[in-house]
Amino acid sequence: MKLEALLKHLFSYTYEGDTNINLSSIEIDSRLQQEGSLFVCIRGSNNDGHQFAKQAVDNGAVAVVAEYKLKLDVPVIVVPNTKKALAILADAFYGKPSQKMKLIGITGTNGKTTISYLLEKILQDRQMKTGLIGTINMKINNESYDVKNTTPDALFLQRAFRRMLDNDVEIVIMEVSSHALDYGRVWGCDFNIAVFTNLSQEHLDYHKTMVEYKYAKSLLFSQLGNTYHEENKKIAIINEDDEQAMTMKKVTSAHTLSYSIEKKADFRAKEIDYNGEGTTFTLVTAHEEMKVQLKLLGIFSVYNALAAIATSFAAGVPVKESVRSLEKVTGVPGRFEVVQAGQKFPVIVDYAHTPDSLENALITINEFARGKIFVVVGCGGDRDKIKRPLMASIAEQYSDVTIFTSDNPRTEDPEKIIKDMEEGVKGKEYLVILNREKAIKYAVSQATDNDVILIAGKGHETYQTIGTKNYKFDDREVARNAIKEL
Ligand SMILES: CC(=O)N[C@H]1[C@@H](OP(=O)(O)OP(=O)(O)OC[C@H]2O[C@@H](n3ccc(=O)[nH]c3=O)[C@H](O)[C@@H]2O)O[C@H](CO)[C@@H](O)[C@@H]1O[C@H](C)C(=O)N[C@@H](C)C(=O)N[C@H](CCC(=O)O)C(=O)O
Ligand SMILES: Nc1ncnc2c1ncn2[C@@H]1O[C@H](COP(=O)(O)OP(=O)(O)OP(=O)(O)O)[C@@H](O)[C@H]1O
Ligand SMILES: N[C@H](CCC[C@H](N)C(=O)O)C(=O)O
Ligand SMILES: [Mg+2]
Numbered sequence: 115m116k117l118e119a120l121l122k123h124l125f126s127y128t129y130e131g132d133t134n135i136n137l138s139s140i141e142i143d144s145r146l147q148q149e150g151s152l153f154v155c156i157r158g159s160n161n162d163g164h165q166f167a168k169q170a171v172d173n174g175a176v177a178v179v180a181e182y183k184l185k186l187d188v189p190v191i192v193v194p195n196t197k198k199a200l201a202i203l204a205d206a207f208y209g210k211p212s213q214k215m216k217l218i219g220i221t222g223t224n225g226k227t228t229i230s231y232l233l234e235k236i237l238q239d240r241q242m243k244t245g246l247i248g249t250i251n252m253k254i255n256n257e258s259y260d261v262k263n264t265t266p267d268a269l270f271l272q273r274a275f276r277r278m279l280d281n282d283v284e285i286v287i288m289e290v291s292s293h294a295l296d297y298g299r300v301w302g303c304d305f306n307i308a309v310f311t312n313l314s315q316e317h318l319d320y321h322k323t324m325v326e327y328k329y330a331k332s333l334l335f336s337q338l339g340n341t342y343h344e345e346n347k348k349i350a351i352i353n354e355d356d357e358q359a360m361t362m363k364k365v366t367s368a369h370t371l372s373y374s375i376e377k378k379a380d381f382r383a384k385e386i387d388y389n390g391e392g393t394t395f396t397l398v399t400a401h402e403e404m405k406v407q408l409k410l411l412g413i414f415s416v417y418n419a420l421a422a423i424a425t426s427f428a429a430g431v432p433v434k435e436s437v438r439s440l441e442k443v444t445g446v447p448g449r450f451e452v453v454q455a456g457q458k459f460p461v462i463v464d465y466a467h468t469p470d471s472l473e474n475a476l477i478t479i480n481e482f483a484r485g486k487i488f489v490v491v492g493c494g495g496d497r498d499k500i501k502r503p504l505m506a507s508i509a510e511q512y513s514d515v516t517i518f519t520s521d522n523p524r525t526e527d528p529e530k531i532i533k534d535m536e537e538g539v540k541g542k543e544y545l546v547i548l549n550r551e552k553a554i555k556y557a558v559s560q561a562t563d564n565d566v567i568l569i570a571g572k573g574h575e576t577y578q579t580i581g582t583k584n585y586k587f588d589d590r591e592v593a594r595n596a597i598k599e600l
Pocket of ligand 4: 248250266
C-alpha cells in the first residue's frame with residue numbers, strides 16, 4: 115500500500131518528505147522492524163517510542179508517524195495523537211476488517227473470560243466460524259495462540275482481525291480491559307455488541323480512583339455508536355443488578371438488552387438452586403420461560419450464563435439453542451476448575467484475584483462444603499495494593515484454614531506483599547507460607563475427606579513471575595502432584 119493512500123484516512127496531519135512510497139507493514143516496536151515499514155511512535159508507561167524512531171529507520175522503516183517533528187532521513191508525518199493515528203492507520207492498512215465481521219466486546223471487572231468462552235461454545239455449536247481474544251489466549255476457530263495482554267494494542271488487534279477474516283471468521287468475541295479502553299487500544303474496532311458484567315474494586319494502581327476506573331469501562335459503551343440499521347445494529351448488554359448499570363446505559367445511544375437475577379430485565383433468572391450436579395434456574399424472557407441446568411457452580415455462573423444468552427440472542431441465536439449449548443459446558447480453564455487425582459476432597463483452582471471474585475468463590479464453596487474450607491491465596495506484586503487487606507479479610511472470613519502465599523510477586527518483596535495483606539486480618543489464626551508450591555502441598559496434606567481446598571488467584575496461569583522472570587508454575591499441576599504424593 116502507498117503511504118499517501120494510507121494517509122488519506124487521517125483527518126489532521128502535517129508531513130515532510132515524499133509520501134509516494136510503498137509500505138510493507140506498520141510497526142510500533144523498533145526492535146521488530148521490517149524492511150519497508152511505517153513506524154508509529156507510541157508514548158508508553160516505560161518508554162517513549164519517539165526515542166526509538168532512529169533505530170526503527172536503521173532497521174528498515176521507510177516513514178515515521180510522530181507527535182512532533184523528528185530529524186530523520188525518511189518522511190515524518192506529525193499527528194496530534196499517535197495512538198489514535200495508529201488505530202486509524204492499522205484499521206485502514208488491514209482493510210477495515212472489524213467492519214466485515216460481527217465484533218462482540220466484553221468489559222467489567224469479573225466474568226469476561228468466562229463469558230467469552232461460553233459464547234464461543236454457543237456460536238461454534240451453531241457452526242459459526244469464531245475468533246476470540248482474551249486473557250487465556252487468542253483463538254482463530256480452534257487454533258490457539260499466546261497473548262501478552264488480555265486486550266492487545268491497536269496494531270496487534272487489526273492484524274489479528276485481518277488474519278481471522280482471511281480464515282473465514284464471521285464473529286469475534288473479545289475481552290476489553292479497562293487498561294485497553296484508557297490506552298485507546300480498541301479505537302478503530304467496530305463493535306456490534308458490547309457487554310457489561312460488573313464493576314468492583316481492581317486496578318486502582320493504574321486508574322487511581324473508582325470513578326476513573328468506571329469511566330474507562332464506560333468508554334466501550336460510549337464508543338459503541340448508534341447505528342440503528344437492521345444489518346448493523348449496535349446493542350449493549352447490561353447487567354441490571356450491578357450498581358453501575360445505569361452509567362453504562364446512559365452513555366450509550368445503542369439498543370440495550372438487560373439481564374438480572376434481582377430486577378425486571380429482558381433476561382431474568384429465578385428459582386436458582388444448587389445441587390451436586392451444578393446449578394439450575396428458570397430463565398424468563400418476554401416470550402418464553404424454561405429450566406436451565408448448568409454444570410457450573412455459583413451465583414456468578416448464573417450471571418455469566420445470562421450474559422451469554424442475551425449476547426447470543428443479540429447475535430441472532432435463538433434462546434433455546436444457547437441454553438442447550440450452555441448446559442453442555444463443563445468448565446472454563448482455571449475458572450472453578452476441579453483438580454481430581456483420586457483424592458476424596460475437592461481441590462478447586464480459581465482465577466479469583468479481586469476481592470469481589472474471591473468472596474463469590476468462597477460463598478459458593480460455603481454452600482456445598484461439609485467439612486473445613488482451606489484457602490491458599492496471595493496478591494500480585496506491582497499491582498493494586500488497596501485490594502490486599504480486603505482479599506485477606508475475605509479469605510479469613512469465609513475459610514477455616516487460611517494460608518497466605520505468593521502470587522506473581524514481580525519486582526516487589528513477597529514478604530512485604532503479605533504484610534500488606536495481614537493489615538486486613540481481624541484476629542483469626544492464619545498461616546504464611548511464602549513458597550506457593552509448599553503452601554499448596556501443606557493444604558493438600560492437611561485436608562481430610564469432607565474438606566474443600568480453594569487455590570485462588572492464578573487460575574489458568576502456567577508461570578510465577580518473580581522479579582522480571584517467569585518461572586514454570588501451574589496451580590493445577592502442583593496440586594495434582596501434591597495429591598499423588600499423599
Ligand atoms: C502498563 C501497560 O499497559 N503497558 C502496556 C504498554 O507497554 P508500555 O506502555 O510499557 O510500553 P513501553 O515499553 O513504554 O513502550 C512504548 C513504545 O515504545 C516502543 N519501544 C520500546 C522499547 C524499544 O526498544 N523500542 C520501541 O520501539 C514500544 O514498542 C511501544 O510502542 O504497551 C504494551 C504493548 O501494547 C503492552 O504489552 C503493555 O502491557 C503490559 C505487558 C501490561 O502488563 N499491561 C497490563 C497492566 C494490562 O494492560 N492489563 C490488561 C488486563 C487487565 C485486567 O483486566 O485484568 C490487559 O489488557 O492486558
Ligand atoms: N460474573 C462474575 N461475577 C463475579 N465474579 C466472577 C464472575 N465470573 C467469574 N467470577 C470470578 O472471577 C474470576 C475471574 O473470572 P474471569 O476470568 O471470567 O474474569 P475476567 O473478567 O476475565 O478477569 P480478568 O480481568 O483478570 O481477565 C473467576 O475465577 C471467578 O472466581
Ligand atoms: N490481568 C490481571 C491478572 C492478575 C492475576 C494475578 N495472578 C496477579 O498476577 O496479580 C493483572 O495483570 O493485574
Ligand atoms: Mg479475563
